[in-house]
Amino acid sequence: MAINLQKGQRISLEKSNGSKLQSVCVGINWGAIEKKGLFGFGSSKEAVDLDASCALFDENKKLIDVVYFGNLKSKDQAVRHSGDDLTGDMGGDDGLDNEVITLDFGSLNPAVKHVAFVLNSFRGQDFGTIPFASIRIYEGTPKRVNEIFATYDIAHDASFRGHVSMVMGIFYVKNDEWKFNAIGEPTKDRKLEETVNTVMRNFL
Template sequence: MAINLQKGQRISLEKSNGSKLQHICVGINWGAIVKKGLLGFGKSTEAVDLDGSCALYDDNKKLVDVVYFGQLFSRDNAIRHSGDDLTGDMGGDDGLDNEVITVDFSRLNPAVSYVAFMLNSFRGHDFGTIPFASIRIYEGTPSRVTEVFAKYDIANEASFAGSVSMVMGVFYKRNGEWKFNAIGEPTRDRKLEETINTVTLNYL
């Protein structure tokens, strides 16, 4: 049974059978914006380009690597990005992830203690105008979901209106065990570099 995450909730990566998740996917799903035509007649669909990214830090909270649409693999090859989705779901929610970032904790550089996930609106679309956006953590591959471990709805809150970036959550290592902190906080940042700085200062 998947956990419906709440903002600020912290969970361990332990499955129902007691084993630990070692290889996970973070899938991001969002919708294009449907606009009504003049005088209320007709509709048009506007593409939304959201960018999922993750930043890797060592135990001293020093940035060591970034995975995003411009660098699809971490240096240790433990983290992979599925590639840039430029539109979102144009025909309504199809139930599939638009972007997926996979993490293999067993291959991750041992010096890495934090893996932070962020979401930025490349063209500056206000999160408050996007019809739906969510993340889910699951076992499997970008094309095959074995078991959904946790789900998190990130867009249906008034606090997201006016923001074009957010910190989704942070995986962090404690005593050799990985846990997840569901942050879900919008920021006033405009670019990925600014969001990474916000994470460094506030969420590690």
């Protein structure tokens, strides 16, 4: 399995031992924004609320379900969200993911052929102003990382500056096999519903 995919790269979900991947996690880790005080004296932390979400589509690109902070499990229970983090790491990078979405391929509704992961800045805070914000897509559980196969550093990638939403990547079925497209593209959207529509129009 490839590690640290480039944007737009596609891979089959085959582990290094040749077996097929059964479940994946998408984890987001980010920090609060440090605000300097007046005339440079002191500083304070501004909470950052990033929202990881997942949209499930059938082969005709029809939306079947959306998992986000207001709906933590898909109808088939195959996609689960760890819950809404409203602040980010207030005390510096603790190395842990603030939000994790788990996808179990074996439990997915057979009608689902595309599973898209997106990220939105709930309060409209520019990705470029966040001190650290990274995404990793990996095999494992929310508490254990076995093998990483895609990472994005959205705080330090200039292409994300000035944006508040992005499409992380899409799992899709081809020849009865699940594959992954590491999209990593910012969008002009302000809300989750708009980002889901962008996925339907441009990336499926």
